[in-house]
Amino acid sequence: MLAILSAPGSRGDVNPMIAIGRGLRERGYDVVISLAEPYAALASDAGLTPVPVISKERFDDLLANPNVWKPIRGARTMIGTVAGEFMGLHLDVIHQHHVPGQTVLVSHPLDLASRIFRELNPETPLIDIHLAPSMLRTYDDPSRMTPWWWEFSKPQWLVRCAYRIVDALAVDPAIAGKVNAVRRTMGLPPVKRIIDQWWLSPDRILAMYPDWFAPATQQFSPRLVHCGFPLADNNEPQVPRLSQRPIVFTCGTAHHHSKEFFKRAVAASIAIGLPAMLLSTHSDNFPDSLPPQVQTANYLPLNQILRDCRLMVHHGGVGTTSACMAAGIPQIIRPMAYDQFDNASRVERLGAGRWLKRDRDLINLLNQVINDSSMAETATKLSKRIGNSPSGLETAIDSICNVALPAD
Numbered sequence: 001m002l003a004i005l006s007a008p009g010s011r012g013d014v015n016p017m018i019a020i021g022r023g024l025r026e027r028g029y030d031v032v033i034s035l036a037e038p039y040a041a042l043a044s045d046a047g048l049t050p051v052p053v054i055s056k057e058r059f060d061d062l063l064a065n066p067n068v069w070k071p072i073r074g075a076r077t078m079i080g081t082v083a084g085e086f087m088g089l090h091l092d093v094i095h096q097h098h099v100p101g102q103t104v105l106v107s108h109p110l111d112l113a114s115r116i117f118r119e120l121n122p123e124t125p126l127i128d129i130h131l132a133p134s135m136l137r138t139y140d141d142p143s144r145m146t147p148w149w150w151e152f153s154k155p156q157w158l159v160r161c162a163y164r165i166v167d168a169l170a171v172d173p174a175i176a177g178k179v180n181a182v183r184r185t186m187g188l189p190p191v192k193r194i195i196d197q198w199w200l201s202p203d204r205i206l207a208m209y210p211d212w213f214a215p216a217t218q219q220f221s222p223r224l225v226h227c228g229f230p231l232a233d234n235n236e237p238q239v240p241r242l243s244q245r246p247i248v249f250t251c252g253t254a255h256h257h258s259k260e261f262f263k264r265a266v267a268a269s270i271a272i273g274l275p276a277m278l279l280s281t282h283s284d285n286f287p288d289s290l291p292p293q294v295q296t297a298n299y300l301p302l303n304q305i306l307r308d309c310r311l312m313v314h315h316g317g318v319g320t321t322s323a324c325m326a327a328g329i330p331q332i333i334r335p336m337a338y339d340q341f342d343n344a345s346r347v348e349r350l351g352a353g354r355w356l357k358r359d360r361d362l363i364n365l366l367n368q369v370i371n372d373s374s375m376a377e378t379a380t381k382l383s384k385r386i387g388n389s390p391s392g393l394e395t396a397i398d399s400i401c402n403v404a405l406p407a408d
Contacts, residue, residue: 006114010254034051064256079175137163147357227392247310249312258280307328310329313334313366318343322386
């Protein structure tokens with residue numbers, strides 16, 4: 001059997017897809033994965049066949065665009081530019097490697113090529129990998145998609161109307177024309193409201209988070225399976241244990257514009273008298289001079305370091321969010337775009353962290369979280385709950401194999 005995977009995103013998107021691919025390799029599958037060039041070596045090291053479809057230059061150019069990190073413009077950029085450009089390139093990968101009757105497609109939500117191919121080839125199963133709840137539209141508990149106080153969540157009829165307006169004014173103008181141009185060349189009729197229902201696999205959706213993190217998404221069952229957090233380490237090399245239990249600050253591996261935030265983080269570390277660790281793959285983000293109590297690193301595997309940390313201040317990517325919960329430490333989330341607002345809202349509702357809405361409040365919020373014993377207790381309970389649950393990766397891999405090779 002052959003699995004064709006897609007990972008058109010940054011490391012938070014790539015790591016779990018590579019981990020799934022590695023698990024399929026261990027089950028005897030050949031695995032091809034299309035992704036951005038900077039991550040090709042990671043896939044190769046995991047025994048997969050990488051096909052870089054986004055050059056390093058193009059990838060860096062996209063991430064250097066400040067609009068990528070804005071609530072609305074960022075989503076439109078990702079849907080219109082990344083999904084649009086990736087679509088034709090990944091279709092070529094599928095056509096090149098597809099073996100009739102022996103292939104399963106495992107797709108990231110920004111991969112619209114696999115959905116089109118599945119429509120033309122219904123005998124080829126398609127499994128969607130949804131890393132965060134915000135990828136699914138629920139009407140009784142809709143995902144939080146902006147930082148604005150007036151974003152409403154009820155009544156249901158108003159939420160449905162809002163989705164229709166967003167589709168008509170923002171989403172479809174960004175991507176529907178590109179999707180339908182490809183469909184036209186294949187003799188398929190046009191579609192609209194691309195990210196409402198059409199983009200979801202008719203075969204299987206794997207939610208890479210537990211049902212208690214987003215209970216409303218259970219409405220998509222049985223097509224949707226809640227696997228649990230992937231917590232992928234991709235055989236990362238061991239790093240030395242951290243001393244002094246620092247506060248970890250990061251804006252994510254892909255963020256190019258976090259220097260001012262790191263300056264505030266350093267000032268906060270000095271003000272509260274605690275050590276700090278700044279994480280960024282772009283060294284230019286770090287302040288030019290740092291006190292002895294502040295360390296920096298380009299990349300550290302979170303599953304190894306967080307249990308040595310006091311708490312984490314981060315952007316709210318679902319991989320980082322789940323790593324904090326697995327480690328049992330409180331978190332402060334500073335969301336900027338995409339699923340980050342929704343993840344921040346869910347963590348706050350669980351009582352495991354706080355949403356930082358203004359950078360100037362950082363010091364006060366740090367003091368509140370550090371001294372909140374109930375939050376620390378909740379974080380510990382969530383860690384035990386995750387640790388006592390089946391592996392999210394193993395559950396996902398089992399599900400893929402069951403769909404690809406169903407029992408007689």
